[in-house]
Amino acid sequence: MQGIEYQWVQGPDQDIQGISYDSRRTGKDFLFVCIPGFKTDGHQYVEQAVANGATMILAQHRVELPETVTILITGNTRQALAVAAANFYGHPSRKIHTVGITGTNGKTTTSHIIQAILEKWGKKTGIMGTLYARIDDKIKDYGRTTPEAPDIQAFLADVAKYNGDYMVMEVSSHALDLHRVDEIHFTSAVFTNLTQDHLDYHQSMEAYRACKVKLFEQLNLTGGTGILNRDDPAYPFFRDACPAAVISYGLHEDADVQALDVQTTVEGTHFNVVYQDLQFPIQTPLIGLFSVYNALAAIAFALQEGIEPPLIQRALQEMKGVPGRFEQVDCGQDFTVVVDYAHTPDGLKNILKTGRDLTENRLITVFGCGGDRDRSKRPRMGEIAARYSDFSIVTSDNPRTEAPDKIIDDIVPGLEKVPGSRYTVVLDRREAIHMAITMARPGDLIIIAGKGHESYQLINEQIIPFDDRKVAAECLKGLKQE
Structure with a gap:
């Protein structure tokens, strides 16, 4: 429970064998964390969690359970869940390079392009997002873009266990607001774009943007690099949140990584990349101007990682596309x-x-x-x-x-x-x-x-x-x- 402020209410010290936020997925000697949800409240399921094997409960208010069950009270169980999960799995994101991608559109395609480039570079790469979470041939479907903290930390631990070098993950605004990625050591973060979405949850574009910016504020703790869409009107907000290490991309000349001479057809897209004293062509089956931005984000990431242009070119040329994206x-x-x-x-x-x-x-x-x-x-x-x-x-x-x-x-x-x-x-x-x-x-x-x-x-x-x-x-x- 290191890093969590809590009040010890009752029960003995316990050795925990797992962490759960769902009473149905709770096993023997588990810590069950009560999460107040949008439709239901985890505090209502503590008895079921104990019946399924939980011996320790972390809650936001008192619950009535036998004295043999350890009960801890904390101010925000969502924050505590992220800390407890990272502790339990040994902070796996510190053992690999973890890349977070956020934005309204383009997260899935950008993450797959980055994965393709990294694997072409010879780096074993895990990926987590809207489609699935995958490392090698092991695939999991969590049913949402960014799952809860224990699921993320468990998958990160799998990536480290299977000798993964990188983890590329989509990071939703909900995940940032609900503390699911709090304890992840991001070495790079990518911003794709910011347009209207999820206002039923965030209520305003300002609140939506503030959640997205949190990912880049985390880079201040890790010294990571921000990769930002220079052409997006929200760019200044993300730039101000980043540490010194920032690389921008876009179609305009003030971007660090720029695309010129864009040509797109039903067969694919061609453009030239300019970065410092480098200039090289890209040919890819991906279609549309939005795909150019997704590719540029991945190229900017690759260049700051030190990956050579010929390898980037081959990865993009061989991209087979992403399911359900054009x-x-x-x-x-x-x-x-x-x-x-x-x-x-x-x-x-x-x-x-x-x-x-x-x-x-x-x-x-x-x-x-x-x-x-x-x-x-x-x-x-x-x-x-x-x-x-x-x-x-x-x-x-x-x-x-x-x-x-x-x-x-x-x-x-x-x-x-x-x-x-x-x-x-x-x-x-x-x-x-x-x-x-x-x-x-x-x-x-x-x-x-x-x-x-x-x-x-x-x-x-x-x-x-x-x-x-x-x-x-x-x-x-x-x-x-x-």
């Missing part, structure tokens, strides 16, 4: 179908602007907005879809406990703001995708936005299997048979 569904049709995770106003704008540049024919967009999330972005996304698409199909996208038609009612005013907007509403997402595919003509581009790699729909409290890529492929195969 992923094409090709069944031999004479039009293009793309599935993308874009689910924020800026993400949707980026993907549709790219689509607009890639086709001289029609751009058909299938999209929706998630339920129980920031309502203010819904009309903005409707307006963006109408502005860049020739035809929009508004549909369901993880409505959760909200009525899908009520979510769409919030989107439609944005569509109506654009003169001449052409759209329809199809509540069933499968039918919406089928409609887009059946109406496509040769040379058209269909973008199915919002879910990307996800293999489910969240409807009420149910998780229903649904994969945009599989549904699109089924529709395309059915079209060929007609």
Whole structure:
């Protein structure tokens, strides 16, 4: 319990064999930490935790348990959980190079590019983020971008155990606000961009930005390097939070690492990198201007690590893409179908602007907005879809406990703001995708936005299997048979 301020209420000193914040995942001789959550409170489950083997409880207020159970009281159990987990696993992030990536969009792709470069450099690299946590062939799915502190520390310990050199992890604003990454020794931190998202949680862009900045404030404790998007309006806030070691990237000449002569097609992207006295070309299958920024972030990281340009070039040229990020569904049709995770106003704008540049024919967009999330972005996304698409199909996208038609009612005013907007509403997402595919003509581009790699729909409290890529492929195969 080193580093935690607490009051000892009762019970003997205990040797702890594990740490849990979920009573269902508690075992013999575990420390159970009571976390006040958004829907439930861990203090309500102390008896179940003890029944499952917990011998020590860390709580924010008194709980009634047998005297044989050790009870400690602390002011903030979330902070204490991060410290206890790091202590229990031996602070594994200090044994490897840990890279944190934060920002509204681009975290997943940037982390995968960095991993590809590091592995091309011969460094064993773990990765944790929206898709999964993976080291070698060992894959875990925690169900969120950045899991709770014990899960992170356990995985970091696995990376160290398997002789990993680096850990690359996406760091969400929720994780920073809820102390999940407090005890991680980041050697580098990357900022991708800052645009509207999660305002249902943070309430304001200023609060959202302040959470993101926390990652770079941690670098002051570790002496790590900040890698920052120079072109983003929030750059000064992140720069001010960083220690002296900062490297910036962007398309403008005041960036340390700059991209020039950008050319992007449906086949991939080419640009030239300028850094100090270096200049070298990059050719990658990744598509779109947003991919250039993601690649630049990874290149800036690689250059400050001392990785030579030829190796960086090979890694980017051989990139196979990231699941659900501008992923094409090709069944031999004479039009293009793309599935993308874009689910924020800026993400949707980026993907549709790219689509607009890639086709001289029609751009058909299938999209929706998630339920129980920031309502203010819904009309903005409707307006963006109408502005860049020739035809929009508004549909369901993880409505959760909200009525899908009520979510769409919030989107439609944005569509109506654009003169001449052409759209329809199809509540069933499968039918919406089928409609887009059946109406496509040769040379058209269909973008199915919002879910990307996800293999489910969240409807009420149910998780229903649904994969945009599989549904699109089924529709395309059915079209060929007609």
